Amino acid sequence: MGGAPSAPFPLEVQGLTVHYGGRIGVERLSFRVAPGEIYGLLGSNGAGKSTTMKSIVGLLSPDAGTVRVFGLDPRVDGVEAKRRTGYVPETPLLFDALTPWEFLEFVSGVREIEPEAAARRVERYTEALQLTAELHQPIAVLSAGAKQKLLLVAALLHRPPLLVLDEPFHSLDPRSVRIGRELLRQHATEGRGAVLLSTHTMEVAERLCDRVAILDRGRLVGEGTVAALREANSGSLEQAFLRLTREEEGVRAAVRSLGSE
Amino acid sequence: MSGPLRAAWHIQRPLYRELAYETIYGVPLGNLLPNVPPEELGRRGVRRVAQSKLLVAGLIAFLSAGTALLLTPTVRRLLVPSLPAPLFETTVVGALLALELTLIWWTALQLVPTFLTSPIFPNLELLPIPEKVRTRAALLLFLRLFDVQVLAALLFTPLCVGAALASPLAGLALLPGLVAVAILAMALSLATGRFFVRHVRGSPGGGRRTLVRWTYLLLWAIPAFALYGFISFGPRLVFALSVLVGHGPSVGIDALFAVFPLPLSAAPALAANGGSLDLGPGPLPFLFVGLGALAYGLLTVAAASWLWSGPRALATAQSGGAPAETPAAIPFVRRSPARSVLTKDLRVASRIPGYAFLILLPLLDAVALGLFTVVSAPGPAATYRIALAAVATSGLVATFFGPAFFATELVGYAYTRVLPLTDRSLVLGKLYLVVGLYLTAGATVLAITLVRLFEPLPFAAFVLSELPAVAAAALLELGVLTWVARRRGLPIANLYSGSFTVVAVALPGLFASGAPLLYFLVAGGSDPLLAAGRMALLALAELGAAATFCYLAARPGSR
Numbered sequence: 001m002g003g004a005p006s007a008p009f010p011l012e013v014q015g016l017t018v019h020y021g022g023r024i025g026v027e028r029l030s031f032r033v034a035p036g037e038i039y040g041l042l043g044s045n046g047a048g049k050s051t052t053m054k055s056i057v058g059l060l061s062p063d064a065g066t067v068r069v070f071g072l073d074p075r076v077d078g079v080e081a082k083r084r085t086g087y088v089p090e091t092p093l094l095f096d097a098l099t100p101w102e103f104l105e106f107v108s109g110v111r112e113i114e115p116e117a118a119a120r121r122v123e124r125y126t127e128a129l130q131l132t133a134e135l136h137q138p139i140a141v142l143s144a145g146a147k148q149k150l151l152l153v154a155a156l157l158h159r160p161p162l163l164v165l166d167e168p169f170h171s172l173d174p175r176s177v178r179i180g181r182e183l184l185r186q187h188a189t190e191g192r193g194a195v196l197l198s199t200h201t202m203e204v205a206e207r208l209c210d211r212v213a214i215l216d217r218g219r220l221v222g223e224g225t226v227a228a229l230r231e232a233n234s235g236s237l238e239q240a241f242l243r244l245t246r247e248e249e250g251v252r253a254a255v256r257s258l259g260s261e
Numbered sequence: 262m263s264g265p266l267r268a269a270w271h272i273q274r275p276l277y278r279e280l281a282y283e284t285i286y287g288v289p290l291g292n293l294l295p296n297v298p299p300e301e302l303g304r305r306g307v308r309r310v311a312q313s314k315l316l317v318a319g320l321i322a323f324l325s326a327g328t329a330l331l332l333t334p335t336v337r338r339l340l341v342p343s344l345p346a347p348l349f350e351t352t353v354v355g356a357l358l359a360l361e362l363t364l365i366w367w368t369a370l371q372l373v374p375t376f377l378t379s380p381i382f383p384n385l386e387l388l389p390i391p392e393k394v395r396t397r398a399a400l401l402l403f404l405r406l407f408d409v410q411v412l413a414a415l416l417f418t419p420l421c422v423g424a425a426l427a428s429p430l431a432g433l434a435l436l437p438g439l440v441a442v443a444i445l446a447m448a449l450s451l452a453t454g455r456f457f458v459r460h461v462r463g464s465p466g467g468g469r470r471t472l473v474r475w476t477y478l479l480l481w482a483i484p485a486f487a488l489y490g491f492i493s494f495g496p497r498l499v500f501a502l503s504v505l506v507g508h509g510p511s512v513g514i515d516a517l518f519a520v521f522p523l524p525l526s527a528a529p530a531l532a533a534n535g536g537s538l539d540l541g542p543g544p545l546p547f548l549f550v551g552l553g554a555l556a557y558g559l560l561t562v563a564a565a566s567w568l569w570s571g572p573r574a575l576a577t578a579q580s581g582g583a584p585a586e587t588p589a590a591i592p593f594v595r596r597s598p599a600r601s602v603l604t605k606d607l608r609v610a611s612r613i614p615g616y617a618f619l620i621l622l623p624l625l626d627a628v629a630l631g632l633f634t635v636v637s638a639p640g641p642a643a644t645y646r647i648a649l650a651a652v653a654t655s656g657l658v659a660t661f662f663g664p665a666f667f668a669t670e671l672v673g674y675a676y677t678r679v680l681p682l683t684d685r686s687l688v689l690g691k692l693y694l695v696v697g698l699y700l701t702a703g704a705t706v707l708a709i710t711l712v713r714l715f716e717p718l719p720f721a722a723f724v725l726s727e728l729p730a731v732a733a734a735a736l737l738e739l740g741v742l743t744w745v746a747r748r749r750g751l752p753i754a755n756l757y758s759g760s761f762t763v764v765a766v767a768l769p770g771l772f773a774s775g776a777p778l779l780y781f782l783v784a785g786g787s788d789p790l791l792a793a794g795r796m797a798l799l800a801l802a803e804l805g806a807a808a809t810f811c812y813l814a815a816r817p818g819s820r
Contacts, residue, residue: 057679082681093675097612098605099465105593109601110680115593122593136465138612140378 008071010035010084010162010194011056015065018051025051026218028065033194035161038184040209041198042241048218049198050090053166056196057087069162083111086155090166090198092147096140100131100150103139104157111158118157125153128179144171152180156187163187165197169204181208202238212237216245269397272390276381276402282306284375310372311409317368318413321361325417328357329425347530347538351518354422354435355526358442361414362522365407365446366453370481371615372406373454374462382576399573403451411443422529431529438525441561448564448571453481455575462612471611478610478617482625515545524553598682602690603697606666619666620698626654627702631709645789648723649778651706655699655724656731656774666691684815688739695735699728719790726793727777730800733807734774738766740811773803 011033018025026048033039041049054060056067058074058081067074069081095103101122108118126132129149134142139150148171155163163184169177185208187193199205205212206226214222214229222229222244226237233240242248285306330336337349385395418439423432461477464470518527518538527550531538538546596604610616634647703724711717745765777796785792 059675059678079681079683082679085679087679089675089679095605095609095676097462097609102605102608105596106601106605107680108593109596109604110598110682110686112598115595119593138463138465141463 008068009033010070011039011164011196012068012071013052013056013065014068016052016055016062016067017064018048018055018060019063020051020060024048024218025060026055026215029215029218029220030065031213031220031223033162033196035194036188036192037210038188038195038197038208040205040212041196041215042200042202042205042212043198043215044200044245044247046217047215047245049215050166051218052215053087053090053164053196053198056164057085058082083158084161086158086160086163088148088151088155088163088165088168092144092151092171094139094147094150096138099136099138100126100142100146100153101135103150104154107154108157113158121157121159122153125156125183128183129153129176145173145176148172149176152183156183159187159191159193161191161193163193163195163197165195167198167200169199169201177204184208202236202241206237214241214244221245265391265393265397268390268394269401272385272394272398273401273405276385276398277405278303278307279381280372280376280379280402281310283379284372285309313368313371314409317364318409321364321410321413322417324357324360325414325421328353328418329421332422332425345538347527347534348514350426350530350533351523351527351538354529355523357418357422358438358522358526361418361439362442362446362449365410365414365443366449367481368410369406369447369450370454370457373450374458376403376406376572377454377458377576379576382573386577396570396573399576400569403447403568403572406450407443407447414443415439426529426533428529428533431533434528434532435526438522438528441525441557442522444561444565444568445557448568451568451571451575457481457614461614464612474611475617478614479621479625481614482618482621512545515549518546518549519553519556521553521557524550524557527554598686599689599693602682602687603693606690606694616666620694623655623657623698623702624705627651627705628709630654631706634706634710645719645723645781645785645793647706647710648720649781651703651720652724652727652731653778655702656727656734656778666694684743685812688736688743688811688815691739692732692735696728696732699731700724719793723793726797727774727800729797729804730774730777733800733803734770736804736807736811737773738770740807740814741766741769743811744814773807776803 009032013032014030016029017027029048029052031039041052043049051060055062056069056074058078061075070084072081072084074081095106098106104118104122108115108122122135123132126135126149129152131146131149131153134146134150139147142150148168152165152168155165165184168184169180172180181204184195184197188195188210197204197209209226211223211225212229213220222240224232229240229244230237233243235243239248242251282303283306331340331353332350334346337344337346341349382395382399385398390398415436419432419435421432422435423429426432456477460470461474464474518524527538531550538550594604606616607620610620630647630650703721707717707720707724710720777800780799781789781792781796784795
């Protein structure tokens with residue numbers, strides 16, 4: 001996949017290194033995401049997916065390396081980079097004291113979206129994700145799934161050319177996952193938006209991602225299309241993942257020990 | 262200690278640490294944790310809660326000592342020589358009890374919502390622990406929210422009252438009243454905390470609900486006003502009593518003894534004065550005291566019985582908010598980023614008392630000033646004096662509360678940081694709030710005093726003359742905060758936690774808002790209108806300087 005040679009990529013990460021709490025979060029990570037591409041970050045817990053995403057949206061400062069969002073350095077042109085980005089964090093930390101409707105109105109105001117367009121999109125997305133009934137409840141009392149849907153709506157509200165989604169489906173029911181996948185697919189194909197998403201779920205990666213990167217303890221250990229990774233590791237994406245993260249033998253031993261009691 | 266109680270005591274200890282941690286760090290609100298080891302976070306949470314409790318305990322001790330000073334015969338004879346000593350003592354001790362009730366109730370209310378919504382208790386229900394032990398553990402944990410404050414009240418108040426009345430028996434006689442006050446304060450905390458969780462923080466959107474929220478918050482802010490009210494209204498109350506008593510014995514005065522908390526505070530006076538209330542020969546005062554004490558005693562027993570199992574029952578219910586009304590298709594309103602920040606702040610404040618307090622306190626103060634003006638009925642010549650008082654109060658709003666509005670950014674801060682919100686939009690949003698509050702407070706005083714004040718135009722002109730200085734103070738403080746944040750490489754929302762920063766930004770703000778007022782005080786004697794005009798010029802110059810500084814400190818492209 002490639003964008004126009006002269007135009008900057010929606011996202012370019014070069015040699016990204018982040019130490020977090022004295023440990024390596026990410027080390028010398030490089031990848032880029034093209035317009036219209038859905039790029040998946042796969043990895044076990046603590047592999048560095050969320051650290052990478054937080055560095056991209058400016059919540060963490062890299063110790064080394066660069067992040068470019070449409071050629072902009074988020075540390076220097078933070079506001080401009082944020083205008084072009086929609087973000088769903090791993091944990092739904094929101095304004096508990098607002099209702100979803102109040103929260104979305106705040107987001108649309110800060111992002112300077114036309115009120116009519118914002119309201120239209122909110123109506124469309126919340127109906128599709130079955131969130132309409134919760135629009136006037138305080139966020140504090142929403143379920144984890146409803147908060148996740150709200151974050152997805154907020155991220156899509158300004159039709160960003162780059163979406164950064166940290167485990168966007170992890171609390172959603174199967175119907176909402178299906179709708180969410182469709183929304184992302186439309187965003188990428190019709191809007192030529194770039195999507196970076198992290199997931200634990202191999203099925204999501206297989207069905208949605210054009211390319212995936214596999215992270216292990218902060219390092220990139222595999223990258224390519226799902227088909228290419230499957231082929232190179234002669235099996236399913238899960239097998240490829242376990243092989244590349246050197247977990248195959250560990251999983252087999254754990255399964256054996258479970259059966260031995 | 263019985264078996265279940267001992268088991269409950271062991272269980273509540275780690276739970277208390279968890280509760281302190283949840284209260285102090287507010288992680289669910291999006292606050293970031295400091296980069297310290299996890300065990301230190303727990304310790305730090307416990308330490309901060311203890312500091313807060315010690316502060317209230319210190320205040321209770323201070324108030325008790327102050328009351329003791331008031332109770333001395335010399336001070337009484339100086340203040341109200343005509344008021345019988347038992348009545349004076351009952352009233353003063355009663356005021357102290359009322360203050361202690363509001364202090365204990367109000368400060369615990371900061372912790373009770375966390376107690377009621379913490380996942381601690383639902384998780385405890387899943388463990389194989391007998392129900393009796395779980396109920397006791399919840400009760401012990403709840404009582405620990407009040408321990409230091411209640412102990413301070415039980416210790417210092419009888420000591421001070423006993424010493425002032427030169428009667429250890431008088432001090433001891435106050436103990437039942439203090440116990441009742443403590444139990445009632447705890448019950449009030451639990452009940453209002455529950456109401457808060459359901460109908461304020463958990464309140465759905467919509468006009469009627471918004472009104473309920475702000476009404477609750479207004480009532481919530483009034484106890485916080487207690488100290489101010491005690492100082493402002495206390496002497497007036499005593500003088501009013503003195504006038505009433507001067508008219509001779511009456512059922513009205515006797516009936517006063519049934520008003521809370523006077524039946525509870527009459528005991529020390531009775532003990533110190535040989536069982537006399539010195540209000541004439543009839544038995545009515547004693548009857549009212551007895552009936553009142555019985556009624557409040559029964560109420561206390563009911564409250565204690567509810568507290569026995571109430572904390573666990575309410576903390577495990579975790580129902581969240583009231584059911585939402587049918588969603589209405591409300592259109593989005595077009596707002597600039599700065600106005601979006603302002604609207605968001607007002608909405609957040611309408612569900613979080615700490616922030617609502619910042620908004621309501623200056624308005625309550627304006628109402629109090631207005632009412633005092635109406636009651637004292639000054640002539641038209643007092644226009645400038647009243648206006649000066651009104652703008653001085655509102656000037657304090659800008660000085661102390663302007664930067665505090667930054668603290669609202671801590672709510673949902675993790676999300677706001679990923680939005681393209683510039684420093685300038687953020688600063689402007691907070692400035693709108695400060696200026697809006699100042700004008701509303703000024704308008705409130707004007708509206709209330711219109712009945713007695715015959716020169717509304719000079720009053721309004723005076724308020725407007727100070728407006729640029731208030732804006733300058735807010736801009737200066739917000740600019741300093743932004744500048745410090747940039748130097749430290751922090752998001753500005755994360756700054757307000759440092760007490761040094763609070764002081765550092767408050768001083769220039771105090772100067773900016775106070776300088777024009779000071780000028781008027783010095784030069785306004787002969788020609789107030791001319792002095793007000795010059796004051797406006799000075800305020801405008803300050804605004805120009807502060808705006809330039811803030812413009813440079815809060816660059817558009819960074820946050």
